[in-house]
Amino acid sequence: xxxxxxxxxLTHTYSVGTPFEKTAIHxxxxxxxxxxxxxxxxxxxxxxxxxMQHLDGLLAPTSGTVFVxxxxxxxxxxxxxxxxxxxxxxxxxPEYQLFEETVYKDIAFGxxxxxxxxxxxxxxxxxxxGFVGIGEELFEKSPLELSGGQKRRIAIAGVIxxxxxxxxxxxxxxxxxxxxxxxxxRNILDYRAQTGSTVLLVTHSMxxxxxxxxxxxxxxxxxxxxxxxxxxxxxxxxxxxxxxxDVPQSAAIAQALRERGARxxxxxxxxxxxxxxxxxxxxxxxxGA
Amino acid sequence: MLKDITLGQYxxxxxxxxxxxxxTKLILVIVFIAALFLAVDWLSYxxxxxxxxxxxxxxxxxxRSILRGLKPLIFIIILTGVLNLFYTKGGTVLLDxxxxxxxxxxxxxxxxxxxxxxLLITGTFLLTYTTSPIALTDxxxxxxxxxxxxxxxxxxxSMMMSMALRFIPTLIEETDKIMSAQKARGADFSTGRLTxxxxxxxxxxxxxxxxxxxxxxxxxxxxxxRCYHGGEGRTRMNALxxxxxxxxxxxxxxxxxxxxxxxxxxxx
Ligand SMILES: Nc1ncnc2c1ncn2[C@@H]1O[C@H](COP(=O)(O)OP(=O)(O)OP(=O)(O)O)[C@@H](O)[C@H]1O
Ligand SMILES: [Mg+2]
Numbered sequence: 001x002x003x004x005x006x007x008x009x010l011t012h013t014y015s016v017g018t019p020f021e022k023t024a025i026h027x028x029x030x031x032x033x034x035x036x037x038x039x040x041x042x043x044x045x046x047x048x049x050x051x052m053q054h055l056d057g058l059l060a061p062t063s064g065t066v067f068v069x070x071x072x073x074x075x076x077x078x079x080x081x082x083x084x085x086x087x088x089x090x091x092x093x094p095e096y097q098l099f100e101e102t103v104y105k106d107i108a109f110g111x112x113x114x115x116x117x118x119x120x121x122x123x124x125x126x127x128x129x130g131f132v133g134i135g136e137e138l139f140e141k142s143p144l145e146l147s148g149g150q151k152r153r154i155a156i157a158g159v160i161x162x163x164x165x166x167x168x169x170x171x172x173x174x175x176x177x178x179x180x181x182x183x184x185x186r187n188i189l190d191y192r193a194q195t196g197s198t199v200l201l202v203t204h205s206m207x208x209x210x211x212x213x214x215x216x217x218x219x220x221x222x223x224x225x226x227x228x229x230x231x232x233x234x235x236x237x238x239x240x241x242x243x244x245x246d247v248p249q250s251a252a253i254a255q256a257l258r259e260r261g262a263r264x265x266x267x268x269x270x271x272x273x274x275x276x277x278x279x280x281x282x283x284x285x286x287x288g289a
Numbered sequence: 290m291l292k293d294i295t296l297g298q299y300x301x302x303x304x305x306x307x308x309x310x311x312x313t314k315l316i317l318v319i320v321f322i323a324a325l326f327l328a329v330d331w332l333s334y335x336x337x338x339x340x341x342x343x344x345x346x347x348x349x350x351x352x353r354s355i356l357r358g359l360k361p362l363i364f365i366i367i368l369t370g371v372l373n374l375f376y377t378k379g380g381t382v383l384l385d386x387x388x389x390x391x392x393x394x395x396x397x398x399x400x401x402x403x404x405x406x407x408l409l410i411t412g413t414f415l416l417t418y419t420t421s422p423i424a425l426t427d428x429x430x431x432x433x434x435x436x437x438x439x440x441x442x443x444x445x446x447s448m449m450m451s452m453a454l455r456f457i458p459t460l461i462e463e464t465d466k467i468m469s470a471q472k473a474r475g476a477d478f479s480t481g482r483l484t485x486x487x488x489x490x491x492x493x494x495x496x497x498x499x500x501x502x503x504x505x506x507x508x509x510x511x512x513x514x515r516c517y518h519g520g521e522g523r524t525r526m527n528a529l530x531x532x533x534x535x536x537x538x539x540x541x542x543x544x545x546x547x548x549x550x551x552x553x554x555x556x557x
Pocket of ligand 2 (some may be wrong): 048049050092170
């Protein structure tokens, strides 16, 4: 299958030619395929946000190329503008970017910039609001008078309403309570299930990454340190710890049990797997006694 | 993008220019400006140029940073040059066409005025490039202290100034971030007619104001909860001290000013 996004030798240096020069990402090579759900993890400052902004054409590479649908997105101004609608990027703390008088208008901002018809815009706003669980009774409210979690959903809806082929979310659950986090993760999964779009999710929660992603990409100091299935990545726990990252709680518990002599299978990193493994162990022990 | 605006940005360093007391530097800049306006002819301008070049060299500030600082003011510099070129009387007439007359005196005046403005800007930039904003406002507060007698709220003013300076980078960063986010939703800030572009700023200004007010509110609460109640009886963590180099630098400044006055009187 052809990659939707293909990144070649991407390097980005901030503030070139000043004393504050800083290379945030070095020589990144990676491909993302249609329909994938990829979790991107990495320590604070490892370059995740910088990387993501290149995929949407917001930051221009210092060197290297980004292809979306086989098209070099910095080849021309039109190509850069097109990619904004193909790749939807939800920033960290997106609630601070709401600006319209009403929730409806704010969600409609993206589709309006796509120059769609009124009817089409209306349809997309309703659909996007539906995905994130924003009811029509909120449409005429000011986004500023809603709760933090609601604002975040509206911001996500504003991007979803453009129907991007690739949806990128930069830490969509940062700073929300567990219920709020769970809700947003559910929304994202539903959205993906119904539209089949590619989703890239930057997250600091190893548990979320282990639970929902089919592939993990680990950033460390501006480079991709690991890229593989959750099983492959979490089996390298000592390396992750060295990069200042955690492993999922279930994996940590499994490891602690192993150290006490319990014989657990290698691939235990979600709650379900842990429960199953422990249940199997008890059954085995019961049969042995 | 927006980040490239230098706006008197501070470049940390450890040269003698950096280490001078901010009060010394403030006084020297005023002396420098006064001397610059006393300069009349080639020789005095050459002296001012040498002094400026020496200070820039010692401060290790790169020439490129200074030129970048001059860039936003290029219009004013050119305008001054052009006005002086065409509207100075005296000297031999080289060109006379319609209302424009170019004379040898005009060329000289235009050149010297442009040099004067550029030196003026370079001198003040040297101050902000080598002095942290906090040190600068501290220095200013102490220098303006006598005005307290006249009930001028010096402390409050300097507190406001240091806060404003402190939040400029934050504000620029935030503007950059919000701009990116709106661009990600297809907003277009750089093309279209003027009215369209002005309208495109709305998605930028609203969130910026909202977050500025929120931040101001939070900052006020944070300051009050740490018992801030104005300048009365407040001491400093880093008290300013005048050292020998400050005395020397001030003496050099006095010599420069004296020299310029003498040259001015003699008309060199
Ligand atoms: N606008 C900027 N100007 C200069 N340096 C920057 C800028 N943005 C980020 N950096 C630097 O680039 C590096 C990577 O930053 P980035 O925001 O991409 O990290 P991140 O992985 O997203 O971190 P976090 O998990 O905290 O969001 C950091 O060291 C940061 O200091
Ligand atoms: Mg980030």
